[in-house]
Amino acid sequence: MTATATATATRRPPRRKPTREELKPGECLCDHCTGKCCRYFSLPIDTPTTWDDYDSIRWYLAHQHVLIYVEKGTWYLLVMTRCNYLRSDNRCGIYFNRPGICREYKTTNCEYDADWSFDKIFETPEQIWEYAEAVLPPRRRPRDRTPVEGLPIVTIGE
């Protein structure tokens, strides 16, 4: 392919996927999707109330491809990781034997056209810590256990 042909191909606008309303009778939304729901999983977590709770979330966020979001008062852990059964054509490789959670998931309220906006979202440990500092009372400093310089060290049994 020549450089001109490459440039022309690069300029071609991406194919627009149909909206839900534009779907023709008999067509499935998944036929036009990149398998968005098969590229992450998300679980509700306890609402953090203490410094230790926020510290645990800080640990979650220390890992790659993890984010925390809050929607309608519920906190969620989201891991952006592709299902091993998602094929390169964005179809399920074990469709007739897929887990129940996949069977129960319906296109009627899936994220086909979702913009992934949430009430709150945290992507880094620094963000969650800053939030904790804003909503929690100040932390108590741990007791300083450094020995005071100059005092004799007592050894039991001598």
Ligand code: SF4
């Ligand atoms: S259920 Fe929705 S998000 Fe999942 S593949 Fe089908 S259209 Fe895409």
Ligand code: SF4
């Ligand atoms: S098992 Fe199939 S439907 Fe379920 S997440 Fe994996 S690819 Fe998607």
